[in-house]
Amino acid sequence: MASPPSAPVGEPSYIVEVGGRRVSQFGSLTQALSAGLTLKGQDAGLEVKVYDVRERA
Numbered sequence: 001m002a003s004p005p006s007a008p009v010g011e012p013s014y015i016v017e018v019g020g021r022r023v024s025q026f027g028s029l030t031q032a033l034s035a036g037l038t039l040k041g042q043d044a045g046l047e048v049k050v051y052d053v054r055e056r057a
Contacts, residue, residue: 015056017049025053 012025014032018039026032029052036048 013053015051015053017051019047 012027014026014029015022016024016026016032016036016039023039024032024035026035029050032050036050040046040048
């Protein structure tokens with residue numbers, strides 16, 4: 001499984017997790033959701049989560 005690249009940002013706001021493990025971080029929700037959907041498309045059995053870091057802090 002190939003991880004999508006993280007977007008270069010000063011402070012990441014959105015995290016993509018697969019199976020409870022952080023795989024990438026992004027500055028926008030759109031980028032994070034796109035990466036999550038790409039991973040889910042590669043393997044429908046994956047547990048993919050996208051969340052806002054600021055809401056989890």
